Amino acid sequence: MSLLTLNNIEVVYDSVFLAVKGVSIEVPDGGLVALLGANGAGKSTILKVISGLLKPERGLVTRGQVRFAGEDILALDPPERVRRGLVHVLEGRRVFEHLTPEENLLAATSMHRDRARIRQLVDEMFSLFPRLAERNKAKAGYLSGGEQQMLAIARALMTQPKLILLDEPSLGLAPFLVDEIFDxxxxxxxxxxxAVLLVEQNAVAALDVAQSAYLIEQGRIVMSGTAEVLKSNPDIQQAYLGGSSQVDYHAVKHYRRRKRWLA
Structure with a gap:
């Protein structure tokens, strides 16, 4: 059963630039799906369509439908989408630098009224991310990049989401921290x-954890399938994994070739 469905979504910025063109994506209930693509392909825009954060950037969904848990959510504002169980961890971490890790976590609990449950959630986050508990007396601005990413994810989990949107969680992190974040x-x-919808340029890490994946190029989905199928596709290997130069046009469910990738 699909928890999230995007059907033929188109996005225009400033009433001029068509950034996303007929994108359809599904995230199963409890699934882990990766959205891959180069810089500027439209990955972050798709996440903002889902979370409702397009408007501040003068973006508008001009066509299509976004359904979450069986309901059309395009008319809902971002806080209401969070209350429905959908949370977005933005690229660049965006922690409250003047607050401690625990204060950052508490800032995400406005929907909760039970203080005992809030305390339990904080303890669960510190158990999931022991490093945050160790650094709890420090201001978040003094945490390392990896620790800030852990804090951003933990803060999102404080809302008890059904679906978490992760935008480039490995960005700017050392390889050993990337492994820790993806684990x-x-x-x-x-x-x-x-459920997780993971936007990543690090295709190797993303395909290692994802169950299925989509590849977006210039605002269009050009390839989709299971993670194993995408990893074995020669074009994916050449453009993202440093592998074969052979082209297999039939190894995935959807694939339309318009030009040589990254040429």
Whole structure:
């Protein structure tokens, strides 16, 4: 069963620039789906369509439908979407630098009224991310990039989401921290059943944790399938994984070739 469905979405910025062109995506209930693509392909725009954060950037959905848990949510504002169980971790972490890790977590609990439950959620986050508990006396602005990313994910989880949108969680992190972040993403999905839509340029890491994936190029989905199918496709290997130069046009469900990737 699909928890999230995007059907033929088109997005225009400033009433002029068509950034996303007929995109359709599904995220199953409890699934872990990756959205891959180069810089500027439209990945972050798609996440903002889902979370409702297009308007501040003068973006507008001009066509299509976004359904979450069986309901059309395009008319809902971002706070209401969070209350329905959808949360977005933006690129660049965006933690409250003047607050401690615990204060950052508490800032995401306005929807909760039970203080005992809030305390339990904080303890769960510190158990999931022990490094945050160790650094709890420090201001978030003094945390390392990896620690800030952990805090951003933990803060999102404080809302108890059904679906978490992650935008470039590995951006700017050392390789060992990337492994740690992706192990945590896999654990969150497996243990809590929280669905994940993961936007990444690091195709190797993303396809290692995802169950299925989509590839977006110039605002269009050009390839989709299981993670294993995409990893084995020679074009994916050449453009993203540094592998074969052979082209297989039939190894994935959808694929339309218009030009040589990244030429």
């Amino acid at each position: 945590t993403i896999r654990r969150i999905n497996a243990e809590s059943g929280t």
